[in-house]
Amino acid sequence: MPAPHGLNPLAKALLIRRSFRSTLPAVCAMAMTLTMIGHAQAATVSINIPAQSLGSALQEFGRQTNLQVLYSPDEVSGLRSAAVSGNLEPTEAIAQLLQGTDIAYNVQGNNIALRSRSSGDGSLNLAPTNISAAEESAWGKVDGIVAKRSASGSKTDTALKEIPQTINVVTQGEIKMRGSQSVTEALRYTPGITGGGFAERVKIFDEPTSRGFTPTPLYLDGLHLPYGGGSTGGSLQIDPYTLERVEVLKGPASVLYGQNQPGGIVNMVSKRPTATPVHEVVLGGGSYDRKYGAFDLGGPIDDQGEFLYRLTGVVNDSSSAIDYASQNRMMLAPSLTWLPNDRTTITVFGQYQKDHDVPEAQGLPAYGTVKSTPNGRISRSLFLGEPDVNKYHREQFVVGYEIAHELNDVWTLKQNARYADVNDQYVAPLHGYAFQTNPVTGLNDKSYQTRYGVDWSQHNKVYGIDNIAQAKFKTADIDHTVLLGVDYYHFNSKFLGLYDNPGPGIDLYNPVYGSKFNFRAPYKWDNTIKQTGLYAQDQLRWNQWFLTLGGRYDFAETDNKQPLSGGHSNQKDEKFTGRAGLGYEFDNGMTPYVSYAESFLPQTGSDVSGGAFKPTTGKQYEVGIKYEPKAIDGFITLSAYQIDQDNMLTTDLANPGFSIQSGTVRSRGVELEGKVNVTQNLRVLAAVSRNQIKWESSNDGRQGRTLAMAPPLTASAWINYDFDISTALAGFGVGLGARYVRSSYGSDYVEDSFQIPSYTVYDAMVSYDLEKSPLHVKGVKLKANLQNLTDEKYVPGCNSTLDCYYGEGRTMTADVTYNW
Incomplete structure (x- = not known):
């Protein structure tokens, strides 16, 4: 091997x-x-x-x-x-x-x-x-880009090939290799994941789409993170430098995690204390006055190795390709592990982060971005807001613990608990809903657009605790790994919105700033979601056959309050979800499998009569093959699936401004991903996804229509080569990647239907490891990443004819890393 x-x-x-x-x-x-x-x-x-x-x-x-x-x-x-x-x-x-x-x-x-x-x-x-090929833990570091184990799909340390559902893993090595500055960027080369739109350029939220469903719920170390709902804010953002890996579990995940979208979840695995000393410092620069610093320290505290620590920090200050926009971040993440004996592990952790940004959502009309006009294309650097008005402030912190204790050779008890809190404010003039006559030229030539102002303040808190009893035993010739669990989830979201609609307009081609906005018309909500789940899972193994069976019963309560109007609705739901998967591991490394999984998701809000909405429900059928080659270090996954989601909210045509539950959406597709360490010097990853997501039923004329921002075909590839130490280029490394997205719809309404053009974006990397070079400077590595190498001007997605988003132009980041 x-x-x-x-x-x-x-x-x-x-x-x-x-x-x-x-x-x-x-x-x-x-x-x-x-x-x-x-x-x-x-x-x-x-x-x-x-x-x-x-x-x-x-x-x-x-x-x-x-x-x-x-x-x-x-x-x-x-x-x-x-x-x-x-x-x-x-x-x-x-x-x-x-x-x-x-x-x-x-x-x-x-x-x-x-x-x-x-x-x-x-x-x-x-x-x-x-x-x-190499030792690996489902929660630990991976050397390189090829992961072989995961806990996201089973809550146990399981080989990826034995999990009968698609799981894509982006390692910290791959994050660094591609220079990803956010989780959205880290997932760019993952099949079935799209993140175009607001999150791609603004970068203050991560809102990926999985298999056509958005937003994909974000988890940190297996526990749910707060989510405020769309671009109103209220979401924690986890810096990718603090992560050991980012994993995507495709399809319904309710059996293990409770309420969820049927497209899957993104589980981010944090760096944790380690017995092997870690000492790393990073200093960086780059495009748009980027100033960056990070450090990662860890190892034993005492000579006996009973106490281990990890301390990770990030500071970032940069402007943007968009005029006046900027980002400023400070983050610190400490953790401590106590090993009182060989059977017990106790880890406590925390994270504090503060962001002070000047954001620009830049939702622009299709005329001037996707479609040409007599005025030409709208500049990618256009600041749609007001320099003295726009701001985004976020303060977030996380604190929690993880305990594991082996009772005996069969039973292990685990408890994971975390409290997460995010308090943010987003103030900005946003795109309007109409064009006006340009007051300078006197023409209504789609150059002058209305704006509306928003001042959104949100405070979200979530507490989660997961209690697990795990048993490993044998009956006859069958090995069992059994989970018995009970978890509790409590999420509260308080929101205050102030608005100026319609606000002062702006010339999209010759903007003049200084307009005043008068924020008024307050709107509040105070929503709480509670969930208690009882679940059981058995992973059975008989020779080369494996079978995963799981079931869960949830008690969920959704309580919605509108303090200003006195509105109040309360909905209690109980739901059973199931999961089953069967596979066979051939001696040549091929593992075919079939699986079925279900999901449910409580809905906030109410209909015109004040009745609370029922949860949406989802189910997925998936077949696939996972291949772990014997002669080379790699992992390849091919899967085909069908997902149906019912009880979707659609427009109440008889009562504008309200919704009813008449929608059913179906997603079908095929995904292929391969990551291979071809040699010690050569790494290759590639992915292709074919997806079609349509309205199967809807009362508002969208039946049979493809959902917006859901490209039918995406493909990506990256090749990385490090020159051998015996050559004249010893220490040099180069990487080149490409991302292709086929034309998609910008709206799923007939009257607004239009196509967004296909595009291909190239990325590149060059590095120089001074330790391997003739200079022999121990522990120092230089690296530069270029995103959008050719400066392609493209639109990754539109929500309507008045809400389109440019993709990021050519951007360079350069870092010096020192390890000792």
Whole structure:
């Protein structure tokens, strides 16, 4: 098996999967094996291993020495290692590591074999084992771009190929490689995900669309984040530098997570304390006066490795391609892990972030962006608002804890809890709903547009707690991983909106600023959603067959208040959702599967009679193949699906300004994604998505119409090459990517129907690793990313003829990273 990216070219990574104690005696190789000659074992190696659990220390020993360690997991369970540091021979280092334990070692060729002195058996059972490309945790770091495990689709540490639903994983390595500045940008190369529109250029919210459904709910470490609803604000934004990975679970996820859109969820996995020291500082610059700084520090606090910490921070100050717009951020995320014993883990964490921006939504008319006019195209730099009026201030914080305790060899108890709070204000003149005669030229030539002003203040709070009992056991020849869970979710949203409609107009081609806005006509809401869910899941494995069964019963309450008018509605719902998936893992790495999943989503608001809306419901049928090649480090997924969502809100034609639930939407599609570390130097990722989402039923004339901002075909590819250390270009790396989006509709109403042109955008990267270069400057790496290399002028999406958004023009970011 070829060595994974980043290892010594002579090394091959062998990770032996631990089996249940009732199966093979389970001798595990917890690190790497070298195809080297025997005398290399006597060479000194720079080693730095803090005191920690012995199993983790042996993994780190194997990584730092490139040697294979053979041992029985039962014999090291509950033991802790001594700290080892310095330039040492591997045998000297392993002896220090094992001080104070009952474990003896003996060298067998290129292997180091361990056994308990009290076992009375000097032999090791080197039975055939299952081999994977590299060790990986579902919640941990991934070396490179190819992830093999996830917890988003099962709430357990499970191989991706054994989860019978599509899951796309964007690793921190890929985020850095492509220079992503937001979660929306991190998901640009993910099939079935579109993020064009407000979130693409303004970047103060992340509102991705999955399989045609928007917005895709955002989760942080498995718990829901507050969401205010559209561009009114009230949403936390998580900086991608604080994340270990971003995962997209496609399709309904209610069995594990409760109320959700049927298109899927985005689960962001935070960086957490680690036994391996982390020391990184980043300084950056770039287009539009970008000034950027970040740091990531972590490792053991004490010599015994009982306490671990992580501290991550970001500061950012930059202007924008849009005139007068700017971004300013300060963020700090500390976390602490306590390991009182080998069976218990307690982690507490927090995050504080403050944003002071001058935003510009830039919702522009189709005339002048998508469609040509006698006046030409509207400038991409147009500031539609007022420089002295526009502002966006957000203060957000998160605090929580995660506890896991192994009761015995079967049962593990877990509890995750978090409180998240966001308080923000968005003030801006926005696009209007009509053109007027231009007061300067006297012409009504679609150059002068009305505006309306908004002053939106929102305070959203969410508390979530998830209690899990996990059991691993065997019945006959069937392995089980069972989850029994109960979770609680409480979300409160308070909103105050002030408006000026219609406000002063603006010339879209020759703007003159200084108009005054008088914000009035207040509107308030005070909405609360509570949900309690009871769920169960069983992941069954029999030889190469696997079956996932899950069910959940939810009790949900939606309480809507309108303080100014005295309006009040309350809706209580109970809902059962189910999930089932079956797959078979062939010896060649192919794993076909079929699955079915359901979702539900309570609705806020009420109809004309004051009655609360019923939840929308969704169901998905999916078939697919997951392929994990044996001869190369990669992962490929192909899936086809159909999703139906019922009880959708549509316009009440008899009562304008109100809605009724007459809509059904159907999404059908095919997705293909592949990520491969072809060699140590070459990485490739590619994705294609074909999606059609239409109104199956609607009372307002949209039946059979394709939804707006839902491109039928997207495709992307990225290739990255790092030059070998034996060449004259040692240390250099280059990357090139392309994103294609086919023409889509700008409105799903017949009277406004128009097409948005297809477009292709190219991205690029160049890096220079000074440690691998002839300069040999340890730990320093330079990197520059270019988005939209050719400065393509395109429109990624429109909500109507008066609400279109330009895509970002050519933008460069440059960073210097120092690791020590």
